[in-house]
Amino acid sequence: MQFSESWLRQYVNPSLDSDALGHAMTMAGLEVEEQHSVAPVFTKIVIAQILSAEQHPDADRLRVCKVDAGTGQELQIVCGAPNARAGIKIPCAMVGAELPPAEVGGKPFMIKVGKLRGVESQGMLCSGRELGLGDDHEGILELPADAPIGKDIREYLDLDDQIFVIKLTPNKADCLSLMGIAREVSAITGAALCAPKWNVPAVSFDEKRKVIVENKELCGRFSGRVIRGVNPQAKTPDWIVQRLVRAGQRSISALVDLSNYVMLEMGQPTHVFDIDKLNGDITVRWAKAGEILELLNGQTVTLQGPDSAGKMQDAGVVADQSGPVALAGIMGGNHCAVSDVTKNIYVEAAYWLPSAIQGRARRFNFSTDAAHRFERGVDPQNTVNCLEYLSSLILEVCGGQAGPVDDQVLNLPERKAVKMRLARAQKVIGIPLTNTIVGDVFQRLGFDFKQDSDAFVVMPPSYRFDIEIEEDLIEEVARMYGFENIPDIPPVASLKMSAKAEAKRGIHLLRQRFALQGYQEVVNFGFTDLESEKRLTGVAQEDVIAVLNPIASQYGVMRSTLWGGLLNNLKANLNRGSGRVRLFEAGRVFMRDSSVQEEPGKVAGFNQPQKVGGLAYGSFVPEQWASANRVVDFFDVKGDLERALDPLQFVTEAGQHPALHPGRSAQIFLKTISGKTVVGWIGELHPGLQQSYELPQAPVLFELDLDLIRDLGLPQPEELSKFPAVQRDLALVVKQNVSAQSLLDAMAASKQKFVRTIELFDEFKPKSGSSSMADDEKSLAFRVTLLNTQETLQDPQIDAVMAALLDAVEKKCAARLR
Incomplete structure (x- = not known):
């Protein structure tokens, strides 16, 4: 909200200079974002x-x-x-x-x-x-x-006049006008409030234009009147032009300027139609599918009717017998706009229900001052008053004669009394309050109230849509008391630094580990679009968590995986010339879970686990002379995870995931004393999704449960051995469909006494007819490290262990010694 100080001081003139006035407004919740003179210093x-x-x-x-x-x-x-x-x-x-x-x-x-x-x-x-x-x-x-x-x-030119730009929170719709700001300043400073005065226009004829309001859930009150014989080329008074310009509005024509002036001063948007261009009666209704309207900004919109569920998708309209002439509460149409040849006009002021306006202008990719006010709430009791004010200004500037006001009251919001307990206000604000202090605050704000022992029952004014619950009244008391007057009291309890959990890895250390592997951290919204969510997770639409009031269409549902945001980040980087990308993110995902009960930090029916996800794209190392250039693959990223999660050990098993390549994806299992625990997924992006995201090659993705990979357990120290370790190699021939992990598991299950580590170090697949091995076989070579901490190992002991390992893989995996 932008306005000039001289305009404000016409209605309330506290004994404060410009800087003190700006500070007082900021401390009462009306943040002065910018304050400057009309013109720079000269x-x-x-x-x-x-x-x-x-x-x-x-x-x-x-x-x-x-x-x-x-x-x-x-x-x-x-x-x-x-x-x-x-x-x-x-x-x-x-x-x-x-x-x-x-x-x-x-x-x-x-x-x-x-x-x-x-x-x-x-x-x-x-x-x-x-x-x-x-x-x-x-x-x-x-x-x-x-x-x-x-x-x-x-x-x-009064160029030292100060321009105030107020940053209003969405609940302060009552301050989207000069009178609203003046009311607040009067309450803050105690200065007298002087409302604008005008002469009620004399009614010169009885003509009314018939208005039919078909949908009460769209329009709660509709007021209008006919004015004939106006001069549209009359000059807008200089003082009005000056105020409009200093409020950020340009002067257009007298009729438009006066309508804008009343909106800025009183907070009630109005509209002026050329009545000679209207065809028959006026109807207020929801738009019908396929209707076309050319707006004042030159944009032509095609309107939509209700969807399959009967919910309106578009805005309401003001229509004549030929079709829509204005988008209700948003913008007028070009067909009935006033021009230099207009002689007779129809002036309307209405109360459009906020629920009928909210988000409607966004679909047409523009916003208007009228929609900005109506979707937050306009005083429904001030409609006729503002219509009379605008009519008097039009008759004064443009001349003409006015007909009677046609006022239809259909569906006004019901305001309920709100109760505030004095003890509750003291506890929330943290200051001693008395009935006298609170009563004075409500009186200055113009609230009707009565006392019930140590409680106040307040009937909110019609222009204060934000007063609904007890905490709203407590906020008003705190604002008017003055945030700067609330003392700074240090906490009574002493602060104590908690020791780090020895058995858990900190999230910052994990971030550092991924950064050391060349991954850059990103932070994305917890929202995503419906199509990406369904493609990446394969969940049914009824299981997707929809956002009730999305900030944009691409943020309509809560994410259940981190991959959607990471893939969008990858696409953005590729569009800007990056050829090699490594990204990771740590954040929450959101899933339905009926087993979750309501408790601190949890919402009943919803699971919100923390995940860490990432992707790798492009060459496996930055281009250099010492390494051949090749594309990053599954095993490169698996190695990155092994280094980042060390000392935790995990294994992978082939699995199917909707977002991953069917033959190049695996589940990640964490090895524990009791067995294996699923902690996440790793694999290449599914070819269908690669095509959807228009990626030249498939990135390798991973996602892990953050809580599980942070749990390290306590380290188990042991004495260094005085005796040397022994290494033996074991080359085994198995079918090509036998995984190396199954061999490792079989050898580990035999639980040989002296075995410390078993590592795969080589794989050999023969060419057709060039080896003693069959075409469907392969050779896997393992290095076994043995150690006896009590004495030097002897050959008979070593041979017995190796024979036992060979016997285990022969029985469980049909392996043979090469």
Whole structure:
């Protein structure tokens, strides 16, 4: 919300300077995001009149002007503006004047006596942009004919007036108007509130335009009147234009300007139709499928009807007998817009239910001031009052005669009393309160209330949609009491640093491990789009957790995997020229789970585990002369995980996942004393998804349960052996469909006494007919490390162990010694 200080002080004028006023508003929850003068600092610029403007003898685009600046003598100034002519009044920078810098951070521009093409110039005639009043620099700024010559331009145009830009929270819809801000300032400072006054227009004829409201869940109140004989080309008063400009609105025409002015001042959006372009009665209803409307911004929209569930997808409309003429509460149509030839108008002010406006403008890819207000809530009791105010301004500026107000009250929100306990307010705010203090706060805010022992029962005003529960009233007490007046009291309990859990790995250490493997961390929203969620997880639509109020269509559901965000990150990097990408993310995912009960940190029916996921794309190492360039594969990423999760040991088993390549994906199992625990997945992206994401090659993905991989257990120390370890190699021939892990498991299950480690170090697959091995066989070589901590191992002991290992794999895996 942007406005000028002078406009605000017309309705409430506290004895505070500009800075103190801005601070007071910020401390009461109306954060002043920006505060600055109308124009930047400059000096010695006065109002002057051009007495004559002659062509420069040596330049076609320059004029030599004689100027009266109130100094008692004529000044000669060379000017290149095309509108420089005798008789007009303009801003004149005298010699020695300092103009604002041309760019941010630049130095002020000093005016000196100089020569332009051989002709002396004793000053400068200024455009609006040179004074910091806008971007117009096509000509010098022309001032009204009655502007006093010699007067300082800052004083004449009130350029020291402060512009406030307030950052409003969504619940403060009552402050989207000057009167709303003025009410707040009056309550904060205690200054008297002076509401705008006007004369109620006299009714000159009995004509009413029939309005039929078909849907009460769309429009709760509709007020309108006919005004005939207006002059649409009338000039908008300068004081209204000035206020609009300083509120960030440009002047368009008198009728539009007055409608915008009432919206900014009173908070009630209105609309003016050319009644001669309306065809028959007016109908307020939901849009029908296929209806087309050309809007005031030139955009043509095709409207949609209800979906299969009967829910409206588009906005409501104001329609005549030919079809829609405006999007209800959002924007008017071009068909019935007022123009320079308009003579008769229909002025409407309505209360559109917030639920009928919220999110509707977003579908059309624009937003409007009207929709911004209606979707947050507009005072339904002020509709006729604002209509009368706008009518009086139109009759005063544009002339004409007004008909009676047609007011239909259909579905106004029911306001319920809210109770606030004094003891509860003291506990929440943390300060001692009395009935007197609280009563004074509610009185200043204009709340109707009554006391019930140590509780207050408050009836919220019609313009305060945010007062619904006890905590809302407690917030009002805290705001008006003053956040800066609440004392800083240190906590009573002493703080104690908790010792790190020795058996758990910290998340930051895990992040560091992945970073050391070359992965960069990303942080994505917990939301994703429905199609990606279904493709990546294969869940049914009814199991997807939908967001009730998504911030955008691509964030409509909660994610149950981290891969969707990571793949979007990959796509964004590839689009910007990256050829090798390593990414990981640690965050929560969201899944339905009826077994989850309500408790601190948990929501009944929903499981929210923490996961760590990542992907690798491109070459397995950065391009270099010492290594052949090849694409990263399953085993490269598996190795990255082994190094990142060390000392935890995991195994992989082939498995099927909707998002992964059917033949190149596996489940990850963590080895524990009791067996194996599933902790995640690893594999290449499914070819169908690779095509959907338009990726030249498939990335390798992984996702792990964060809580399981953080649990390291306590280390078990043991004494270093005085005796040497012994290594033996075991080369085994098995069928090609036998996994190396099954051999390792078989050997581990035999539980040989002296075996410390068994590692696979070689794989051999023969070419057809070139070996004693069959075509469907392969050779796997294992290195077995043996150690006896009590004595040196002897050959008979070693041979017995190796024979037992060979016997185990022969029985369980049909292996033979090569």
